[in-house]
Amino acid sequence: MIKKLLITFSLVLLSFSTEIYAKEITKEIIRSYKVIANPMRMNQIADRFEVVKKLTTGYEVYVKEEDAKFFLELAPSAELINANTQSAFYADKSKAESLNISKYRKFADVERDLNTIAASYKDMATLESYGVTKGGRKLYALKISTNNSNTPRPEVMVTAATHGDELVTVEVLFSLINELLAGYGKDPRLTKIIDGRDIYFIPVVSPDSFEARERYVGGIDPNRSFPWPENTTNKTVDCIQGIMDFSNAHKFAGSLDFHAYGKLVMFPWGYTKQAPISKDEVILRDLVRSMARENQYKAGQISTTIYIAKGSSADYFYWKNKTEAIAVELADQKVPSYNSIPLVTQEAREMTWTFLEHFN
Ligand SMILES: [Zn+2]
Numbered sequence: 001m002i003k004k005l006l007i008t009f010s011l012v013l014l015s016f017s018t019e020i021y022a023k024e025i026t027k028e029i030i031r032s033y034k035v036i037a038n039p040m041r042m043n044q045i046a047d048r049f050e051v052v053k054k055l056t057t058g059y060e061v062y063v064k065e066e067d068a069k070f071f072l073e074l075a076p077s078a079e080l081i082n083a084n085t086q087s088a089f090y091a092d093k094s095k096a097e098s099l100n101i102s103k104y105r106k107f108a109d110v111e112r113d114l115n116t117i118a119a120s121y122k123d124m125a126t127l128e129s130y131g132v133t134k135g136g137r138k139l140y141a142l143k144i145s146t147n148n149s150n151t152p153r154p155e156v157m158v159t160a161a162t163h164g165d166e167l168v169t170v171e172v173l174f175s176l177i178n179e180l181l182a183g184y185g186k187d188p189r190l191t192k193i194i195d196g197r198d199i200y201f202i203p204v205v206s207p208d209s210f211e212a213r214e215r216y217v218g219g220i221d222p223n224r225s226f227p228w229p230e231n232t233t234n235k236t237v238d239c240i241q242g243i244m245d246f247s248n249a250h251k252f253a254g255s256l257d258f259h260a261y262g263k264l265v266m267f268p269w270g271y272t273k274q275a276p277i278s279k280d281e282v283i284l285r286d287l288v289r290s291m292a293r294e295n296q297y298k299a300g301q302i303s304t305t306i307y308i309a310k311g312s313s314a315d316y317f318y319w320k321n322k323t324e325a326i327a328v329e330l331a332d333q334k335v336p337s338y339n340s341i342p343l344v345t346q347e348a349r350e351m352t353w354t355f356l357e358h359f360n
Contacts, residue, residue: 027086027090027214029086030064030085030086031063031064032081032085033061033075033078033081034059035058035075037058043308044074046307047310048067049063049071050221054306061075061078062215064216064219065084086213089213099335099336100339103338104167104335110203110204117142120181124146124194125142125143125181126143126145127140130243130245131242133207133238133242135207139205139242141200141201142200142203143198143200144194145199146184146195154360155198155200156199156253156254156255157317158200159201160257161203161206161258163222163259164211164213164214165214165334165335168336170210172345173201173203175341175342175345177201179349180194196357197356197359200252205239205257206239206240208239217238220237222239224309228271228310229319247316247317247321254323254324254326255323255325258328260334260335261330262306263295263329264297265327266302266326267285267287267301267324267326268315269303270308270309270310270314270327271303271308271309291351291354293350297347297351312327314327326355328351330344
């Protein structure tokens with residue numbers, strides 16, 4: 001009898017979690033607003049919503065459609081910039097076609113390409129999986145290393161698609177991985193980069209939302225769901241727990257997290273306007289400035305360059321793992337025309353090599 005009850009109970013649980021997942025992959029609608037408010041009110045807004053950009057006057061803020069009413073109570077004078085930031089790419093079919101949206105990798109392409117790379121560069125590239133998502137997708141890290149000795153080299157991590165709707169980050173990461181590996185033994189600079197450190201590339205931090213082309217995971221912003229010094233037990237989502245465990249198990253000297261968009265290169269903290277301790281601040285500020293030398297991205301601390309953002313990856317890795325953790329906002333769109341990927345890669349290339357060379 002008890003056994004029967006248990007089976008029934010777990011079946012109910014199972015169908016319940018399937019239903020939750022089905023909800024997760026429904027197309028989300030995100031509005032964007034322009035907000036001008038006093039600092040106290042802006043802090044309240046940033047606590048609950050994602051401030052994505054500093055405008056000439058005010059800020060651009062992302063608001064889920066279902067939260068719009070509550071948002072407008074906080075910011076009654078907010079101006080609607082875009083009623084659906086996702087629709088331009090996916091709902092409007094002719095626009096999607098003109099941008100060649102269908103050429104962007106889906107998760108199966110990512111999986112296939114990672115396996116191809118690992119098979120083509122057996123001496124240097126190893127494909128690891130550090131977990132599985134609720135949706136049954138593997139969390140992949142591609143390790144590039146030529147170290148066969150017992151002397152450890154610095155470990156660095158480069159990540160993309162923490163936000164599943166920032167498709168350009170994944171394409172750029174693959175371009176850079178392919179260039180780096182193809183250059184080994186031919187290009188002295190790239191050879192030195194590979195020989196000097198163990199590099200872990202994670203092209204898709206959030207596979208389920210990436211496959212759905214969505215920003216959030218079950219309605220939660222992954223890049224606001226890391227714990228931070230003032231909220232050490234922040235409840236997180238599966239893929240973020242995965243990358244936290246992965247990072248905690250390593251000793252990353254540096255991490256570089258690609259987002260889109262905004263043309264920014266930034267260091268912690270995001271959760272406070274306070275700077276990191278001064279010896280770190282000097283190093284981090286110098287690093288982002290050197291990374292921005294060629295592409296002229298705006299370089300600075302997250303909280304002062306955009307706005308206060310609590311629970312982001314850079315804060316976590318810096319706080320927990322003492323990693324020199326950098327966040328980049330690539331390009332001027334999340335999903336630019338597919339044909340412009342070489343241009344965005346050009347923006348990212350020198351910045352990424354400079355970042356990697358910093359760790360030795
Ligand atoms: Zn992002």
